[in-house]
Amino acid sequence: MTMRTNSRFLADAMLGRLARWLRVLDFDTVFDPAIDDPELVALADTEGRILLTRDRHLVEYLQPARSVLITRDAPLEQLRQVIETCRLEPPPALFTRCMVCNTPLRHATEDEAATLQPGRARTLPGPVWRCPGCLRVYWPGTHTWRMRETLQQALPEWL
Structure with missing residues (x-):
């Protein structure tokens, strides 16, 4: 199965943590554990x-078109299995999609950053993002530094 970098996914109820990691890598991944199999x-x-x-x-009985x-x-x-099976390519950037609801993030305004970030976080360098969803x-x-390190260990050829 050869896929393009812009592959979109739907993860079943058993794969919530996988869905979050795919979102960290900017892959559009729907996850709703309340949806039944059909x-x-x-x-x-x-x-x-x-x-x-x-x-x-x-997979055997409901036969989705791609799975x-x-x-x-x-x-x-x-x-790693999804990356290898779908032959995915590394994303241009990490952490550009909400890990909770899958919506692409936007830059927070200065006011949002100043009022919504915890006090210590306001001193950290780097952009602040907001999920419009x-x-x-x-x-x-x-948290993001640890996740980057984890990805670096799991996918050293990607990062």
């Missing part, structure tokens, strides 16, 4: 998404 397949097919699932039965049966257990191993605020702090 609806998952219909949504993936309608939106042209690759269905990511650990459910062999779903990856995730066989690995750890989220970063699952991420769920209104979360993101900035380059220790």
